[in-house]
Amino acid sequence: xxxxxxxxxxxxxxxxxxxxxxxxxxxxxxxxxxxxxxxxxxxxxxxxxxxxxxxxxxxxxxxxxxxxxxxxxxxxxxxxxxxxxxxxxxxxxxx
Amino acid sequence: xxxxxxxxxxxxxxxxxxxxxxxxxxxxxxxxxxxxxxxxxxxxxxxxxxxxxxxxxxxxxxxxxxxxxxxxxxxxxxxxxxxxxxxxxxxxxxxxxxxxxxxxxxxxxxxxxxxxxxxxxxxxxxxxxxxx
Numbered sequence: 001x002x003x004x005x006x007x008x009x010x011x012x013x014x015x016x017x018x019x020x021x022x023x024x025x026x027x028x029x030x031x032x033x034x035x036x037x038x039x040x041x042x043x044x045x046x047x048x049x050x051x052x053x054x055x056x057x058x059x060x061x062x063x064x065x066x067x068x069x070x071x072x073x074x075x076x077x078x079x080x081x082x083x084x085x086x087x088x089x090x091x092x093x094x095x
Numbered sequence: 096x097x098x099x100x101x102x103x104x105x106x107x108x109x110x111x112x113x114x115x116x117x118x119x120x121x122x123x124x125x126x127x128x129x130x131x132x133x134x135x136x137x138x139x140x141x142x143x144x145x146x147x148x149x150x151x152x153x154x155x156x157x158x159x160x161x162x163x164x165x166x167x168x169x170x171x172x173x174x175x176x177x178x179x180x181x182x183x184x185x186x187x188x189x190x191x192x193x194x195x196x197x198x199x200x201x202x203x204x205x206x207x208x209x210x211x212x213x214x215x216x217x218x219x220x221x222x223x224x225x226x227x
Contacts (some may be wrong), residue, residue, distance in 0.1 A: 009150060012102030016109035016143070023109070026116040030128075038125055038182035042132045045174060046119055049136040052163070053112050056143040057105055060150050068147070068159045075163055079170040086177035093184035 013061035017054060024050045041085045048078030097149060104146030111139035124190035125182050133175035140167050 003011070024047055031043035052071045059067035118131025144160040151157075183198060 008098045009101050009105075012105045016105040019106070019109035019113050023113040023116040026113070026120050030116075030120045036125065036182070036185070036187050038178050038185065038187060039128065041178055042125070042129055043119060045178075046116060046132045046136055049140055049167070049171075050112050050116070052140050052167070053108060053143045056140075056147045057109070059147055060101070060105060065151055065153070065156050065159075068156065068163070071144075071163050072159065072166075075166050075170070079166075079174055082174040083177055086174070086181045089178075089181035090184055093181065093186075 010061050013057045016057040017061070020050055020054050020057065024054075037089060041082060041089075045078055045082050048074055048081075101146045101150045104142050104149065108139045108141075108143035108146065111135055111142060115139060124193070125187050126179060127190065129175050129179055133171045137167050137171040140164070 003014075006014070027043050027046045027050060031040050031047065034040040034043060051074055055067050055071040055074070059065060059071075112135075115131050115135035118135065119128050122128045122131055141164050144164050148157050148160045189196060
């Protein structure tokens with residue numbers, strides 16, 4: 001088997017990545033279905049947060065600490081995108 | 096021992112993400128969905144990054160992970176609040192089983208923002224007073 005040389009932590013990281021994949025698929029279903037625009041924004045925010053978890057699990061799996069820089073950037077960009085979308089929606093509601 | 100703790104933290108964080116996603120899919124209302132999507136996912140990212148801290152055990156990784164945790168815990172409530180306010184202004188319907196809508200009982204809180212919905216609530220209140 002290919003997984004024999006992995007440690008306990010790496011097995012746990014693989015399991016976590018699998019669970020996070022399912023979670024991202026579920027959130028994507030809400031993103032596609034969401035009846036209103038704020039629903040889709042919420043789902044996108046959740047998917048960005050799930051990607052932060054994926055990066056954390058991947059950093060543990062591959063022993064690469066450089067990956068955490070990507071997590072910082074994604075946290076920043078997802079907050080900016082959500083706030084910009086909220087401002088845009090509010091301006092649309094004022095007219 | 097530390098390895099088992101890291102493994103538990105990683106899997107538990109992933110499970111919390113899954114719970115958050117299922118809540119986002121299954122809850123009946125945007126405002127209730129936001130409850131699942133913001134709080135549970137912030138807690139889950141904190142758990143997973145704590146696992147990363149314990150796994151590497153270095154100062155640089157610890158500082159960076161604590162930075163991400165602090166940023167997520169600061170910005171998740173702000174983003175949720177802004178999206179919820181924008182959705183309320185847009186007139187997103189509330190769930191049928193909603194017990195209380197405090198913003199509806201205080202139209203002056205909305206009128207101060209000069210939004211369409213708030214002005215409408217203010218007008219209806221003024222016309223109600225005029226009919227008296």
